[in-house]
Amino acid sequence: MVSIEPQRYVLEQLVDSTYSVRSLVSHGTNPETFEPSTSERIAVDASPVYFATGVLPFEEKLKSSTSAIFVETSDGVDLLFDTHGHNHSEEGHDHDADPHYWSSISGVRTMSANMAKALCESFPEDSILFRSRLEKYDSHLDSLEKALTSKLAGREGVSFAVWHPSLSYVARDFGLNQISLGLEGKDMSAKGLREAIENAKARNLKVFFFQKEYDSRQAQTINDALGSVFYEINPLDYNWESQLTGLIDEIARAQ
Numbered sequence: 001m002v003s004i005e006p007q008r009y010v011l012e013q014l015v016d017s018t019y020s021v022r023s024l025v026s027h028g029t030n031p032e033t034f035e036p037s038t039s040e041r042i043a044v045d046a047s048p049v050y051f052a053t054g055v056l057p058f059e060e061k062l063k064s065s066t067s068a069i070f071v072e073t074s075d076g077v078d079l080l081f082d083t084h085g086h087n088h089s090e091e092g093h094d095h096d097a098d099p100h101y102w103s104s105i106s107g108v109r110t111m112s113a114n115m116a117k118a119l120c121e122s123f124p125e126d127s128i129l130f131r132s133r134l135e136k137y138d139s140h141l142d143s144l145e146k147a148l149t150s151k152l153a154g155r156e157g158v159s160f161a162v163w164h165p166s167l168s169y170v171a172r173d174f175g176l177n178q179i180s181l182g183l184e185g186k187d188m189s190a191k192g193l194r195e196a197i198e199n200a201k202a203r204n205l206k207v208f209f210f211q212k213e214y215d216s217r218q219a220q221t222i223n224d225a226l227g228s229v230f231y232e233i234n235p236l237d238y239n240w241e242s243q244l245t246g247l248i249d250e251i252a253r254a255q
């Protein structure tokens with residue numbers, strides 16, 4: 001079992017059909033505020049290995065209470081600590097980190113290596129399978145990175161807007177600049193909204209990445225004032241690769 005859908009995608013690249021992978025946080029649930037129910041905790045315990053992101057608040061309690069082997073796929077990820085708001089910046093405390101590393105190639109590269117290592121330890125009879133699949137996935141990630149980097153040629157340093165800051169790792173990987181205009185799911189005052197629009201105009205933002213399920217409708221109001229491209233993203237989508245490719249395409253296309 002894994003915490004979220006993008007992890008399920010990555011783990012499924014490493015195993016064959018004799019393994020089944022399930023996500024604990026179901027579609028449409030916000031993992032940043034999620035708490036597992038009793039039956040969900042039982043399901044975690046019944047799983048031989050649990051792959052936590054290592055950065056979501058609910059995982060802390062799960063880690064100390066579950067009987068499953070508990071793996072944190074964030075081990076060794078170069079985490080960001082000042083990009084996600086509302087953290088207490090205790091250096092090195094992973095639960096204060098920007099959690100969204102699963103949307104980036106650099107984050108997934110480390111995640112998949114951690115997953116393969118844990119799989120080899122728990123199911124040694126299949127370690128040759130896991131190692132060869134990891135190698136294949138690694139080279140796939142290399143090609144994906146090359147392809148996306150070339151799409152962005154000449155676009156280094158470009159700024160894009162988001163409501164919730166879910167793309168800090170993507171911005172770091174590709175030398176882009178994420179501007180977060182939202183206020184942790186809350187609506188802004190009329191004055192705040194005017195200021196956000198002025199701020200965004202001054203930065204000449206071309207694309208506004210919007211999460212339909214969580215972001216305020218004020219995002220649309222700001223976008224109307226900016227005339228930027230309004231593009232829906234889902235950072236918790238199973239296929240994190242197509243999400244990433246889609247948003248890089250939008251940045252590459254924006255005039």
Ligand SMILES: [Zn+2]
Nearest residue numbers: 032164165166
């Ligand atoms: Zn977030």
